[in-house]
Amino acid sequence: MILQGPILCFVGPPGVGKTSVGRSIARTLGREFHRIALGGICDQSDIRGHRRTYVGSMPGRIVNGLKTVGVNNPVFLLDEVDKLGKSLQGDPAAALLEVLDPEQNHSFTDHYLNVAFDLSQVLFIATANTTATIPPALLDRMEVLQVPGYTQEEKLEIAHRHLIPNQLEQHGLTPQQLHIPQDTTQDVISRYTREAGVRSLERKIGAICRAVAVKVAEGNRVPETSSSGQEPQQEDKAAPPEMPIVIDHVALKDILGPPLFDMEVSERLTLPGVALGLAWTPLGGEIMFVEASRMEGEGQLTLTGQLGDVMKESAHLAISWLRANAKTYQLTNLVGGPDPMEGTDIHLHFPAGAVTKDGPSAGVTIVTCLASLFSGRLVRSDVAMTGEITLRGLVLPVGGIKDKVLAAHRAGVKRVILPKRNEKDLEELPANVRADLDFVMTGNLDEALNASFDGGFPGKSSVRSHPQLSSKL
CATH class of the missing domain: 3.30.230.10 (Ribosomal Protein S5; domain 2)
Structure with missing residues (x-):
């Protein structure tokens, strides 16, 4: 049975979750997921493979991805399809025309295999930042879905539902040790980041978690003992911080510095x-x-x-x-x-x-x-x-x-x-x-x-x- 579904292409600014949506589609369908980064590719052999007469020949990224996942019906994410290059070695965008055409990819021929291979069961999903640099013939094969940026309220919910818990786990912290109020998060969104996605916001939250992790580690540090078994006297021994550490506007400025953006x-x-x-x-x-x-x-x-x-x-x-x-x-x-x-x-x-x-x-x-x-x-x-x-x-x-x-x-x-x-x-x-x-x-x-x-x-x-x-x- 030939899969005649559309080839989806998510177009939007960086950091809005295009790759994550592709991974979620694979998880929902119960299929294997494989990501192919196309940024900077300027050789059509990366798509179609090399002929076996060449030294160091190998299959193209499509067939190699099928070998990696081990099934013939995975979800392939063609990441950054708008950043394909072109050189004397051919045009990889033109090589993708057969891959992304449901009427032709059931008999895709890789130069290394030199036999027709059925790609009709593969679900292809592409991502791009803009359609301006995608060749018209390749864009015609795909159904473009615009993924716009997030609003302030959406960023606030994403931060408290996903970004902050993930950063706490990565830095070995617990909610009982660090608390970031919503007012502080709103301040980070409006005055320290100016983007459509949430990538910079996640980095700023990570910087806050690292600063707090240092304070927690210093408060839990075991004092060193001398050779006689007695604890050396410390004149200025810092008291352990009170838990949880609440990040207010003053602490935010100490950690991230002066605000980067003002409402001018x-x-x-x-x-x-x-x-x-x-x-x-x-x-x-x-x-x-x-x-x-x-x-x-x-x-x-x-x-x-x-x-x-x-x-x-x-x-x-x-x-x-x-x-x-x-x-x-x-x-x-x-x-x-x-x-x-x-x-x-x-x-x-x-x-x-x-x-x-x-x-x-x-x-x-x-x-x-x-x-x-x-x-x-x-x-x-x-x-x-x-x-x-x-x-x-x-x-x-x-x-x-x-x-x-x-x-x-x-x-x-x-x-x-x-x-x-x-x-x-x-x-x-x-x-x-x-x-x-x-x-x-x-x-x-x-x-x-x-x-x-x-x-x-x-x-x-x-x-x-x-x-x-x-x-x-």
């Missing part, structure tokens, strides 16, 4: 020309500041922050739309003229300049940032936004909504501006996140600007037509 959203939005956007990365959603300044010049636009071509186009679109609507929105330049760019140079900067940024979803943020700069008004400090723009002022849908909204929730944002056509994506969000945030669904830039400023933004609230078409209507 309100501090950064104190001047006109600053807006808060939302970006998607392979590591999860992130907040992204956009800053703009102007000075006397010749109407030039300077872009910094290691931007891609698509994001540069979004900046030019934002400038063109604001210039076309400057009179309607009462925007002026430094000398008070009707054209915001006349005699004015604009510098648009995206901080974290060492990180490459690209994509169309920053369009709404750039427009809001420049509108704040030209009008001299402050953007609301609790607003984050995302969305692609057009030259007509429409706001188009973008991807990664769940990861972006979770990043806004982690940063303490209260209002999120999203494209109206992304409203269906809100159903994927946890109920507590939807309750904590105020979502404003916008179809055009006029609605986005009104939601970004206190008291709205003076503009086309009464006139909705395009300025170039209003004379013809």
Whole structure:
């Protein structure tokens, strides 16, 4: 019987449990589990094997994995399938096409065996951080399941149900010796880690357990005796610590040091020309500041922050739309003229300049940032936004909504501006996140600007037509 089930591919940021889910599937099905790390493989012989005429020839990783587990129906986890390489020795991604195709893998031929082998009973599960680097033909063989990052509440439950008990066991401690309150765990999550998964959180909890283990070992240390059998006198003998050792905020700072991350959203939005956007990365959603300044010049636009071509186009679109609507929105330049760019140079900067940024979803943020700069008004400090723009002022849908909204929730944002056509994506969000945030669904830039400023933004609230078409209507 040929297994015609789908080839699952879990796509998500690191540390969200993709590999653990694959291992749990194998345990639930009662099958053997074998993990194949594909990161860095650049030789197709690693998949198909070497011919026996070569010195040091061996089977490929698929057949070798079957030999390891000893059965023909295991669960194979193809880890990091997005990090396959390519070299003069062939393309391993192309060799995987036959392995992951249910219509062909019943007669898979390994070069070492040189006979057809039936892989139809094997359940293949792949993991990846992003689908951008997976070849389209290979991606077509798999059914992609997005695994987003965790919310603050989910991380708190994971820490107290799994991470803390596991770390206590690994460090030889008991709950009677160490107690980490939920407030302390929340502080670790928000101020010492900034990630979509829980890998860094587990490391921080491990650091706390090691510090406590030292204190417990020092308190239980047996004093050394001299050759005469008498205990040497110790002037400063430390008293054993009281059990359990409770980790409060003071002890947390002593162990982990000063906080690594601060809630800087309100501090950064104190001047006109600053807006808060939302970006998607392979590591999860992130907040992204956009800053703009102007000075006397010749109407030039300077872009910094290691931007891609698509994001540069979004900046030019934002400038063109604001210039076309400057009179309607009462925007002026430094000398008070009707054209915001006349005699004015604009510098648009995206901080974290060492990180490459690209994509169309920053369009709404750039427009809001420049509108704040030209009008001299402050953007609301609790607003984050995302969305692609057009030259007509429409706001188009973008991807990664769940990861972006979770990043806004982690940063303490209260209002999120999203494209109206992304409203269906809100159903994927946890109920507590939807309750904590105020979502404003916008179809055009006029609605986005009104939601970004206190008291709205003076503009086309009464006139909705395009300025170039209003004379013809």
